[in-house]
Amino acid sequence: MNIQWYPGHMTKTRRMMEETISLVDIVIELVDARIPYSSKNPDLDTLAKNKHRIILLNKCDLADDRATAIWTDYFEQQGFRVIQMNSLKGTGMNQVTDAARSLMQEKIEKLKARGRINVPIRSMIAGIPNVGKSTFINKYVGKAMTKTGDKPGVTRGKQWIKLKKDFELLDTPGILWPKFEDQEVGLKLAFTGAINDDILDAETLAVSFIDHLLLRNADAIRKRYQIAFDTAAEPHEVLRQIAEARSFKLKGGEPDLARTAKILLDEFRGGKLGRITLELPEDITEMLESKAEREASKATEDKVRKQKFKGKETK
CATH class of the missing domain: 1.10.1580.10 (Conserved Hypothetical Protein Ylqf; Chain: A; domain 2)
Structure with a gap:
């Protein structure tokens, strides 16, 4: 089953994120705790280079506790600040602002020394479709600031949301990436509802x-x-x-x-089958090794093909 889904508005979203990334200090990314790797947009690692990063393992109430702990450790070892989150109930919500302020503490102190007080921390909220981003923001802000829905792709435009004097959020529409290099990733996204069911x-x-x-x-x-x-x-x-x-x-x-x-x-x-996590870091390592082997094999085949072609030309 070959799965690819990249509607036109996602191209516009990526362009908008590229244009506004310089305005933010922190990029907060929601991922689905049942598929933390598959739901993490690899494009953000390029777009958010040199930015502070916070990963919210959302829907952790639907994932296996032990697996979530393993993923938390995995991402923390990569330098991310990680918070386990249930945006429906608000679990982990209070940790987000504290984590952002902690990451920005050095900059805040420097600004205070120059007489600049209450300069807002600006964060971008990002995530794949249907990961619970709008629900998180509504709960975080305390009122329905953004439209929510159970279908991917509800949020279509960017919007700034001001929280108190020192914190601002830039909401962005859910975005995938143009091509799933491994179909296992596409399948897992489809299992969890991140891809529009109408095309499947x-x-x-x-x-x-x-x-x-x-x-x-x-x-x-x-x-x-x-x-x-x-x-x-x-x-x-x-x-x-x-x-x-x-x-x-x-x-x-x-x-x-x-x-x-x-x-x-x-x-x-909906969690009626129990708390299930569909992947672990060891699976990703195996998948990446397999991908590397395929790429090396293809490179060898291409090299042999070119040598044969050159051999024919010289005859």
Whole structure:
């Protein structure tokens, strides 16, 4: 299943971020705690170079606690300030301002020494679609300042939000990156709802999701739907079992797999399958090593091809 989704407004968003990044001191990025690597926009590492960085592991209430602790340590070792967040309930909210002030303490002291008091800390809020950014801001500000929705791509324009005298936030629309180099990343984004469901085939996506869980947390499906299977089961057959367990049928008695697929994905996204993290740092290391091997192999093939071409030219 090849997944790519980069609507035109995301190109405009990236351009806007490039134009305004110089105005901010800190870039705060929300990532989905269930897929911290896959939901972290690699473009931000380039755009926010030389800026202070805060990562909010949002939706941590839906992720495995132990995995979230591992990811927190992983990002902190890379120099990020990390806060575990549940934007719906406000968990971790109070730590954001303190973290920003701590990162800016040296600059604040220098400004005070020059007589400049209450110069606002300016932060940019960024994140992929449907990661909970607008919900976070509404909770953080204390009132509905931004439009929220359960579909990716609701926020379409930038807006400055002033908090007290010394803190300002620049909200930006959700943005992905133009091409997913690894389709596992695209799949995980689709599983969590970061990619518009309207462009995806729900049944194919659900089968891929089941295939992923069979290797990691098959019990989540067994317990939720009260079905029995082993880890060698065919994912499509497991989807059929779920349909039968829920009595989702078409006319004629055939299992309604399309409806079942949608329900399965919705229940995962809503946390009804339990607290599930779909990736760990060790998986990313393996993925990057595999990518490096593929690139090295391709480079070798290209070199051999060029040598053969040159050989033909000299004859």
